[in-house]
Amino acid sequence: MAVFEVCGGYSLCGDIEPQGAKNEALQILCAVLLTPQEVKVSNIPEIVDVMELVELLRRMGVKVEKLGPGEYSFRADDIDLNYLLTEDYRKRASRLRGSVMIIGPLLARFGVGYLPVPGGDKIGRRRLDTHFIGFHKLGATFNFDIADGFFAVEGKDMKGTYMLLDEASVTGTANIIMAAVLTEGTTTIYNAACEPYIQQLCKMLNRMGAKISGIASNLLTIEGVEALGGTTHRMLPDMIEVGSFIGLAAMTASDITIKNVSYDNLGIIPAQFARMGIALEQKGDDIHIPRQEHYQIDTFLDGSIMNISDAPWPGLTPDLLSVFLVVATQANGSVLIHQKMFESRLFFVDKLIDMGAQIILCDPHRATVIGHDRKVQLRGTTMSSPDIRAGVALLIAAMSAEGKSRIQNVEQIDRGYQNIDGRLNALGARITRIED
Secondary structure, three states, X not given: OEEEEEEOOOOOEEEEOOOEXXXXXXXXXXXXXXXXXXXXXXXXXXXHXXXXXXXXXXXHOOEEEEEEOOEEEEEOOOOOHHHHHOHHHHHHHOOOHHHHHHHHHHHHHHOEEEEEOOOOOOOOOOOOHHHHHHHHHOOOEEEEEOOOOEEEEEOOOOEOOEEEOOOOOHHHHHHHHHHXXXXXXXXXXXXXXXXXXXXXXXXXXXHOOOEEEOOOOOEEEEEOOOOOOOEEEEOOEOHHHHHHHHHHHHHOOXXXXXXXXXXXXXXXXXXXXXXOOOOOEEEOOEEEEOOOOOOEOOOOXXXXXXXXXXXXXXXXXXXXXXXXXXXXXXXEOEEEEEOOOOOOOOOOHHHHHHXXXXXXXXXXXXXXXXXXXXXXXXXXXXXXXXXHHHHHHHHHHHHHOEOEEEEEOOHHHHOOOOOHHHHHHOOOOOXXXXXX
């Protein structure tokens, strides 16, 4: 198990470029199963979760070739469906939350799909009902062995239909889209997620020959086609990493330029950081965050405490609330962080409290943060990374803290951030990776 040893209190300076989007990559890589033709994908983040999915596809029979840094070729012309029943498949797929999106393409192309209960962050209940209700509406049948933790889905004669999703699930929407593109008839998905990564998936599928309309809205119409062809695709930059770097710059009083952020696809993220009092400037497709000794949290028009909460796109992504929370600890003012989607994601705040942060955990979904305005620095401590996003929030806290911190279980951070210590050290951070 690796450990980060972090010497805090250093300001950073320089340019940094975000990696390709992790959440987009998990969808796009599953979509290569929809065609026997070659699909070339670039700007793939070479992080643990994505590389595990690439290896899983390879073991399923997908021919994978690395063409360059972050660039791969995939050809799914000889899929071994028997592998899906093996213990090796069960073991590998259960380690990865994104493996759930294998089922939609398998159903569409082969009429069957198998999946163990997928893994991922332990941030509360992450139900799969939306996925399987959608498959059922298309005509698929499924069995779930609770004792065995294994899903078996069959859909030999699926037909297009209308469905109203019970939640605007991003992975659920992606999975149903991929199941529907090769399904006979018209499928209409209402209350569909419309994040930029879903838009990217739909655009890629249309280039492959799919007929999807309503892209960027919550009402998608899919005309089923008989087959899809190959294409090329480039991932968007990771908006979560962009937000993490904005928060890091403010928290450490650094002067950082984030390069090539695809600003138009960041949605409300820059505006929400501005509400935290963080100065940032758009320069073309870059974001410059100047050194700031102080940042003042805004209030609502009636003077009441600012409330920052997650919401379906174009609202704020829940993956950034951990960063907003840690950044608020050194702001001037107070804020209520409301994590609506997951009931265990705020439980890392006890580690920040140990560092000297003033946080009241109101309940599993809400925390009130009273900022120190840098009058009191956080103090270094030893802590463990509970999940990807909390892990990077703790790293940001450690980099701003007085003294030395140790962050254990940094494999969690590695699941979502590629070479994060090396890239931040290039800007002046003091992070040492120790193999424990």
